[in-house]
Structures are given as C-alpha cells and as structure tokens.
Amino acid sequence: MTVLLSASLALKEMIRNVGRFASISAVIALITVLILFLAGLGEGLALGNRQYLESVDGQLLVYQDTADVQIAASQFDRSIIASVRRVEGVEDVGAVAFSSTVIEPLGGRQSSEDAGQRVSLIGVEPGRPGAPRVVQGSGFTSSSGNEVVLGRQAAIRTGASVGDVITVRSTQGAVDERYDLRVVGIADGQQYQISPGALVPLITFDRVKPKGEVQADPSSLVFNLVAVRAEPGVDAEVLGERIEREVRSVEAYDLVTAYENVPGYTAQKSTVDTQTGFTLVIGILVVGGFFQIQTLQKLGQIGMLKAIGASNATIAISTVLQIVFTNLIGVTIGALGTAALAATFPATVPIVFREGNVLVAVGGLLIIGPLGGLVALRAALRVEPLTALGLAK
Amino acid sequence: MTVPASHDAAASTFPNTPAGVTGPALVADGVTKTYQLGDQTIYAVKDVSLEVQPGEFVALVGPSGSGKTSLLAMLAGLLRPTEGYVRIADEEIGSMSDRALTRFRRRNIGFTFQANNLLPYLTVLENVTLMLSLNGRTTPAAVDWAKELLDQLGLGDRLRNLPSQLSGGQQQRVSIARALIHRPAVVLADEPTASLDTERAFQVVQTFAQLVHDNRRAGIMVTHDLRMVRYVDKVVQMRDGVLERVVDAPEEIRALSEGAP
Known part of the structure; x- marks a missing residue:
C-alpha cells in the first residue's frame, strides 16, 4: 500500500x-x-x-630478459626457438616480429594527400603460435611467400579483400621500397599499437620491413618474441618459470602482462x-x-x-x-x-x-x-x- | 452553500464518532511548553486546559506570539508538551512513539494550514482522496463521498483541476474537504483565512463551521482575526502563552466579532 x-x-x-x-x-x-x-x-x-597479443594462440610470450617487457627492446635470433621448444611442457613455439609499414591505396595514389594506410606489420611463422586464425581465405601457403593476412580493420580501411594484391611501402636505407603482397586471408582483430595489423611470414617480414640497411641473408632473421603454447594440462605460470630457468637470458610472461606493458597502454x-x-x-x-x-x-x-x-x-x-x-x-x-x-x-x-x-x-x-x-x-x-x-x- | 452531514456508504467506513468514545473529542490538561534560552526558561504555552466536544467549533485567538500556534501544534501531536497532557478520542497522545503518533494523526486528525495546504501536482479530487489513500481506505463509496463533499463545497466542476487553477478560497475549501474526508475526531485549522479577502474568508469559515457541526467533529481554528469568530461556539483567548479567557456565550462571541477592528 x-x-x-x-x-x-x-x-x-x-x-x-x-x-x-x-x-x-x-x-x-x-x-x-x-x-x-x-x-x-x-x-x-x-x-x-x-588485440593481436590477446589473440595469440598460446599462453606465454618470451622476451629477452634485458627488454623490461618492452617488445621493441627484445631481440632474438633463431637459436632461441629450439631452446624454448626443448623445455618440458612446451607444445609449440613461434617467432613473432613487429614493425610498421604503409599499405599503398589500391589502384595507386590518386593525390599527394592519399598517403596510404599505416599498419602494424607482424611477422609470424605460419602454423605456429602467433600466426593468425583466418576467417576468410586460405591463409599462408608457404613460409616465405609474398603473402599477407590482413586484420579486419586493415581490410576495411584499405578496401582490400582476399585475392587482391596490395603494395606495402617501407623505407629501407634511404629508399622507399615497394613490395607486392597477395592477400591470402582476413583475420578478426589483429590490431597492435592502435594500428590495424598486416601479418606476413617471418621471412617475408624480414624482407619487407623498414630497416637501415638491406639484409638479404635469411639466416640473420631477427624477431622480438617467442610465442609459446603449453601442452594440455600444463600450468602456464609454472611453464614460464621453467623456461626462465632452462633458457638463458629470457623472461616469460602471460598475454595479459604482455599487453599491459605495451608502451602507453x-x-x-x-x-x-x-x-x-x-x-x-x-x-x-x-x-x-x-x-x-x-x-x-x-x-x-x-x-x-x-x-x-x-x-x-x-x-x-x-x-x-x-x-x-x-x-x-x-x-x-x-x-x-x-x-x-x-x-x-x-x-x-x-x-x-x-x-x-x-x-x-x-x-x-x-x-x-x-x-x-x-x-x-x-x-x-x-x-x-x-x-x-x-x-x- | 450547504454541505453534506454524512454519506451512508462512507459513514459505514468512517464512523461519525470513534468507537467507544463518549466524552469530549479533545481534552488538554495543564499543557505547558517551555524552551531553554541559556539559563532562562521561556514559556511558549503555560498551563492551558480546555475541552472540545464533538460538533463544537472553537476559535483560538490572540496576538502574534501569544502561543496559539504552539498550542495548536501540541493539540495536533506535532509538538510534545513539556508538562500536562492532550487526549484525543480517549487516547493520550503525549506518550505515543513518533510512528504511533503519525498513524494517530493520519486517522484521527484533519488539518488545514495557512500555506502549503495542497500538493500542487495532485488534482482537487486527488488532494482530498489523499487522506483516504494514506489510511488505506480508498473505497468507491469514500471516493463518491469526496466528490459529493467537493460538490457541496462548490467545487464539483473543479475535480480535475490542479490547485494552481483555483483561487485562494477554493484551495482552502479543498483543504477543508481533505480535513474532513476521513472523518477524524478533531479538525484543526491554522489561520485558514490569512491569505483570503474578507468575503472569501467569511465563506470559508462559515463552511468550515457548518461541516464541523453537521458531521459532529471537534473543530479548532487558530486565527488572529476576531471577525472570523462569528461562526464558532467558543472563543479561547491566549496572551503571552496563557489562556486569558474563554468566551462561549453567543452574544459575547457576536460582540467580540463585531467589535473587531
């Protein structure tokens, strides 16, 4: 009442x-x-x-121990891959490298203001942790092809779709080099550092990324992180401690810690x-x-x-x-x-x-x-x- | 203007006299209210005793500061006496808890005030039936009686108007209807004519008096305007917190009224 x-x-x-x-x-x-x-x-x-780090098909990311959880400061060569893979409880590992580049407008530049779309260029090992799960297209067909998987945002902003050939522009030395890459897939998410992601095989990444000098030798491949997928039932924290113990000069972090330490996040x-x-x-x-x-x-x-x-x-x-x-x-x-x-x-x-x-x-x-x-x-x-x-x- | 004495259906819901009550509707005995001002004791009301019978209309008069409003507040259970007691419908209200006192006021006392009488967002009918809602007695018969009461008060065509669409006199008449609708033992009015012109003031008091008489309620009206005592049965004069005199002879009341400035 x-x-x-x-x-x-x-x-x-x-x-x-x-x-x-x-x-x-x-x-x-x-x-x-x-x-x-x-x-x-x-x-x-x-x-x-x-978004990209969160979507990694794994539980841990391995950094160089001097990097202070900063991706750009962490640098590995291929020898680390085998070392991490040997640790008990590791199911698979994948090298991941980060840089940025510009995707030129489809059909070429129409005006001086038409500068293209800046994207995060991410190098991954096809089929390994860190590689994208495509929702359209077939995905990478080789580990060194001129292929790219675009994040959804990159596809929307560039207007590119599966089968298109896009041109990325990277400054190498003092020269702007252009590389044609065929879009072989679209993956959801994949943004990194507020830029849409464009993912390429690690060898392709090494070729097309911006750099001070042209490096053609694949044996000198450098990347930033090792993505680790644990065997089923293995505790990620325990595995991380084991990796840090058994592999020299590395630190392993879960995905949340990794993205919380992205500069500015x-x-x-x-x-x-x-x-x-x-x-x-x-x-x-x-x-x-x-x-x-x-x-x-x-x-x-x-x-x-x-x-x-x-x-x-x-x-x-x-x-x-x-x-x-x-x-x-x-x-x-x-x-x-x-x-x-x-x-x-x-x-x-x-x-x-x-x-x-x-x-x-x-x-x-x-x-x-x-x-x-x-x-x-x-x-x-x-x-x-x-x-x-x-x-x- | 004629007003209804009762309504059969409503009367069954609201008895004319509270059950078992045979004596005075209101008794105040030795009522005193003091305030401390430092070491000094201030008497707002000092040792006032009075009785009001069912069907009796009493005017409480006196100059500003004479204690009449404080006395009214104690008679209404809004203020607790420092000494003495107030009994309404055979119940002493001074010893009740705040919650019980609120419930008692809701059931046994009807009010009209000088200002803020009506809720501006309720219609005339809603303002009157508010008392029924508060008492959980909004029966169709009671609502019909509210309409009839308002009709008899000359507001039958104003049921759906908001207070802002009424004159001051009409608003006072609505508040009188609200004060009576739940058939309380006592109806109290604080300066009901203060904001009205003379003609409307007389109309309101006459209406009030007639309703009190016809419905056998005990009515007490505070007023500073002696002209308004023309329609009452008894005049209680206050001065400096003390009951100065009680006038109940009709010719004396008339003389008081006509001699007013």
Whole structure:
C-alpha cells in the first residue's frame, strides 16, 4: 500500500511537472552518452593496443630478459626457438616480429594527400603460435611467400579483400621500397599499437620491413618474441618459470602482462578510466544537486504531508522512486542515443562497445542517481511536520 | 452553500464518532511548553486546559506570539508538551512513539494550514482522496463521498483541476474537504483565512463551521482575526502563552466579532 501510494505520488509529480523532470533526464542522458563514449573510446584504444597479443594462440610470450617487457627492446635470433621448444611442457613455439609499414591505396595514389594506410606489420611463422586464425581465405601457403593476412580493420580501411594484391611501402636505407603482397586471408582483430595489423611470414617480414640497411641473408632473421603454447594440462605460470630457468637470458610472461606493458597502454587506459570516473562523479553531483534543490523547494509540502500522517517510509519511497525513474529515463535515452550515434561512426573511429563494459557503465550510471539523491533523501526525512505550521526549528 | 452531514456508504467506513468514545473529542490538561534560552526558561504555552466536544467549533485567538500556534501544534501531536497532557478520542497522545503518533494523526486528525495546504501536482479530487489513500481506505463509496463533499463545497466542476487553477478560497475549501474526508475526531485549522479577502474568508469559515457541526467533529481554528469568530461556539483567548479567557456565550462571541477592528 505504502509503495503504491509512494509510486503514485512520485509519478504524478513527474507527469505534471514534465518539463522539470525532462530537463534533469536530458542532463542524465547527456552524461550517459559521454560516459558510454568514454568507455567505448577506452575499450577501442585498449583493444587497438592489445588485440593481436590477446589473440595469440598460446599462453606465454618470451622476451629477452634485458627488454623490461618492452617488445621493441627484445631481440632474438633463431637459436632461441629450439631452446624454448626443448623445455618440458612446451607444445609449440613461434617467432613473432613487429614493425610498421604503409599499405599503398589500391589502384595507386590518386593525390599527394592519399598517403596510404599505416599498419602494424607482424611477422609470424605460419602454423605456429602467433600466426593468425583466418576467417576468410586460405591463409599462408608457404613460409616465405609474398603473402599477407590482413586484420579486419586493415581490410576495411584499405578496401582490400582476399585475392587482391596490395603494395606495402617501407623505407629501407634511404629508399622507399615497394613490395607486392597477395592477400591470402582476413583475420578478426589483429590490431597492435592502435594500428590495424598486416601479418606476413617471418621471412617475408624480414624482407619487407623498414630497416637501415638491406639484409638479404635469411639466416640473420631477427624477431622480438617467442610465442609459446603449453601442452594440455600444463600450468602456464609454472611453464614460464621453467623456461626462465632452462633458457638463458629470457623472461616469460602471460598475454595479459604482455599487453599491459605495451608502451602507453596502461597510461592511456588509466587516463580514460579517470575521465570516466570523474564524469560519474560529476553525474552524482548534478543529480544530487537537482534533487537536493527540489527537496528544499518542497519543504513545506513535505512538512504538510508528514503533519497529515504520511509516514517517513511513504516520503522516502516516493523520493527514491522519483530519482530512480528520472535516472532510468535519462540513462535509457542516453544509451539509445549512444547506439544511434555510434551507428553513424566510420569503422576507423576507435570506439568499441563491449557488452561487459557497457553493462558496467550503465550499472554505474543507474547507481549515480540514487547515490546523488541520498542527500535529498536525508533532507526529506529530516523535515519536521511542524514545518507545516511554520514552527520548525 | 450547504454541505453534506454524512454519506451512508462512507459513514459505514468512517464512523461519525470513534468507537467507544463518549466524552469530549479533545481534552488538554495543564499543557505547558517551555524552551531553554541559556539559563532562562521561556514559556511558549503555560498551563492551558480546555475541552472540545464533538460538533463544537472553537476559535483560538490572540496576538502574534501569544502561543496559539504552539498550542495548536501540541493539540495536533506535532509538538510534545513539556508538562500536562492532550487526549484525543480517549487516547493520550503525549506518550505515543513518533510512528504511533503519525498513524494517530493520519486517522484521527484533519488539518488545514495557512500555506502549503495542497500538493500542487495532485488534482482537487486527488488532494482530498489523499487522506483516504494514506489510511488505506480508498473505497468507491469514500471516493463518491469526496466528490459529493467537493460538490457541496462548490467545487464539483473543479475535480480535475490542479490547485494552481483555483483561487485562494477554493484551495482552502479543498483543504477543508481533505480535513474532513476521513472523518477524524478533531479538525484543526491554522489561520485558514490569512491569505483570503474578507468575503472569501467569511465563506470559508462559515463552511468550515457548518461541516464541523453537521458531521459532529471537534473543530479548532487558530486565527488572529476576531471577525472570523462569528461562526464558532467558543472563543479561547491566549496572551503571552496563557489562556486569558474563554468566551462561549453567543452574544459575547457576536460582540467580540463585531467589535473587531
């Protein structure tokens, strides 16, 4: 009965003062859009940094021990491969190398501004850990062919599809060299360092990557990491310790540690997370301020209600329901608005809405209303019925 | 303007007199309210005793600061006396817990106030039936009686209007209907005519008096305007927190009313 009466009072006040409540719902909707986009941007940037590493078909990545978990600082030659593979519990290993290059526009450059698409160039050993799982095309047919598997983002941005021949441009020495590569597959994800990924066989990588001097000798292959797949049932942490013990001058890390140490990843993520947190706090203050002011404007009414016998429960439930309804409407409009806006964004915008993140953000937004309204609730409950007679202290 | 004495169906839900109550509807005995100001004890109300019978309409008058509103607050159970007691419908309210007192007010007391009388977002009918909802008694018969009561108060065509669409006098009449709809033992009015012009003020008090008499409620009205006592049965005059005198002879009340400035 109390709840029904409280809900009825709350809803009637909202419906008959629709302008006032619509304005706060609109503010909540805008805060929702801002927070969801910040969360989406955070996820998009994080994904752009970690997507390839996260998708590695293995549990561990082996670094040079002096590299301090920095991929670019870790340099191995082929001898390391056999050493790691020999460790008990290792099922397979694969060399992985990172660089960057530019994919020239299909059909050639049309203007001076048409500079092509910068991509992360990733060298892998076909069929080994670190090689991509293609979702279109056949994948690599040899370990040294002029073949490339494009990440989904790279395919979208360049317009290339399976069977096309793309041209990559790399500065080698003082000269821009161009290499034609046939697209043999498309793989989901594969972004690294906020660039879409283009994956090539390690030998091809060594040929086409930017470098100071031309190196033609395949025996001098240099790469950055060794991706390790453990045998089934083998604990990755234990295996990592074993590798570090048995192979000289290496450190092994799980995939999460690896991408958290990608330069800028943690700083970027914490910056966006802080902005999201601040926006939530601002939301709490805005919602709290609105309902606090509204409560102060209604002291006489609340006093009258208490004087005629309305219980504190009736007042409290009505106040809370009003806050929850207003917040729910605002968050719903904001979420729908965000979805509508996001649908208009090109694929190049690094905003990614992941179910879990969206739910956390929406959950946070749904909590800020009642949190902000706590002050108003306290104020409403402290109103003395004597206020109705103008006698309150 | 005529007003209904009762409504058969509603009367079955809201008895005219609380069960088992035969004596005065309200008794105040030696009621005192003091405040401490440093070492000094301030008497807002000092040793006031009075009785109000069912169907009796009493005016509580006095200059500003005479203690009449404080006394009304104690009679309403909104303020606890420092000494003495208040009994309504045979129940002493001073010893009740806050929650019990709230429930008691909801069931046994009707209010009209000087300001903030109505909820601005409820219609006229909703404001009146709010008392029924608070008491969990929103029966069709009770709602019908609310409509009839409002009709008799000249607001039959205003049921769906919001308070902002009514004049001050109309709003006071709505609050009178709300004060009576749940058939409380006592109806209390704090300066119900303060914001009204003279003609409307007289109309409101006359209506109030008639409803109190016809429905056999005990009515107490605080007013600083002696002209308004014309329709009451008893005048309680307060000064400096003390009950100065009680006037209950009709000719004296009329003289008081007509001699008012």
